[in-house]
Amino acid sequence: MTTESPWQIEQLDLEGYLARLQLSGAVAGPVSRAALDALHEAHVRAFTFDNIDVLLDRHPGVDLAAVQAKFVGRGRGGYCFEHGTLFAAALERLGYQVERRLGRVGDPLLAARTHTVVVVTVDGERLLADPGFGFSLLRPIPLADGATDEHGGWAYRLRQVPVGDGRGWALHRGRDGGWELMHTHDELPVRPVDLRSGHHFTSTYPASHFRHMLILTRHLPDRHVTVTHEAVTVRRPGEPTEHRPLRAGELPELLDLLDVPLIEDERDVLLRRVRELSGLSS
Numbered sequence: 001m002t003t004e005s006p007w008q009i010e011q012l013d014l015e016g017y018l019a020r021l022q023l024s025g026a027v028a029g030p031v032s033r034a035a036l037d038a039l040h041e042a043h044v045r046a047f048t049f050d051n052i053d054v055l056l057d058r059h060p061g062v063d064l065a066a067v068q069a070k071f072v073g074r075g076r077g078g079y080c081f082e083h084g085t086l087f088a089a090a091l092e093r094l095g096y097q098v099e100r101r102l103g104r105v106g107d108p109l110l111a112a113r114t115h116t117v118v119v120v121t122v123d124g125e126r127l128l129a130d131p132g133f134g135f136s137l138l139r140p141i142p143l144a145d146g147a148t149d150e151h152g153g154w155a156y157r158l159r160q161v162p163v164g165d166g167r168g169w170a171l172h173r174g175r176d177g178g179w180e181l182m183h184t185h186d187e188l189p190v191r192p193v194d195l196r197s198g199h200h201f202t203s204t205y206p207a208s209h210f211r212h213m214l215i216l217t218r219h220l221p222d223r224h225v226t227v228t229h230e231a232v233t234v235r236r237p238g239e240p241t242e243h244r245p246l247r248a249g250e251l252p253e254l255l256d257l258l259d260v261p262l263i264e265d266e267r268d269v270l271l272r273r274v275r276e277l278s279g280l281s282s
Helices: 014-020 033-046 052-056 064-074 080-093 192-204 251-257 264-278
Strands: 097-105 115-122 125-129 148-151 154-163 166-175 178-186 215-220 223-228 231-235 242-245
Touching: 014 064, 014 080, 033 080, 033 115, 033 125, 033 215, 052 192, 052 264, 064 080, 080 097, 080 115, 080 192, 097 192, 115 178, 154 178, 223 251, 251 264
Parallel strands: none
Antiparallel strands: 097 115, 097 178, 115 125, 148 154, 154 166, 166 178, 215 223, 223 231, 231 242
């Protein structure tokens, strides 16, 4: 007798997901590190990281059905709870051993557990997958103290750290010759209600920064672009970071550049909300 997954992975349109990623059937073959890497990078490049629905006050939620309709059906992106839900479901359907975990972005002494990552085991090796971060890994990194990875011109490092009576993992990215902390996750079990609770806090708590700023990012073929209600940041491997103010009237052009498929009403509401946040004539 087959028991349904609490994550409802049976509801995933796996073929539709792979088609949205523009991947061949190779990743649907035997479990392998190469197939995992290809799937992770394709996911990160296919979907934006953004909080647009939070600003619109129209967020459909983070259950798989809602995420699938938004990402697979519309080609929209979202934030970590959505990315992690969809990516983990796809991995499980493809036969990978998966653990969902929660983490804290920035200072772990101050931040809530409002980030989702996925730990995947392939041929006895545990790997950290992180498809839903503003500057996401392009491929998983071995879950081992001191592990480093450089891919696509971006460098990352993982360190084991104490978390209470247990252990956690701190992910850093290379920046200006050093290492910048991205987030720290623990090894406590995660249930669907944990993601729903984290999403509710992140999307509705009055002091949540996602309520007071636009954050929209995407890995393009030759650069990573970040757009906020105030600024545009462009990073290219091996080159100085470009950072400048968001120009009045520029946001619609950037939505097109980053391929954000909003319907007209959504776009109008977003532009109005950004004007309220920034004072620009967007």
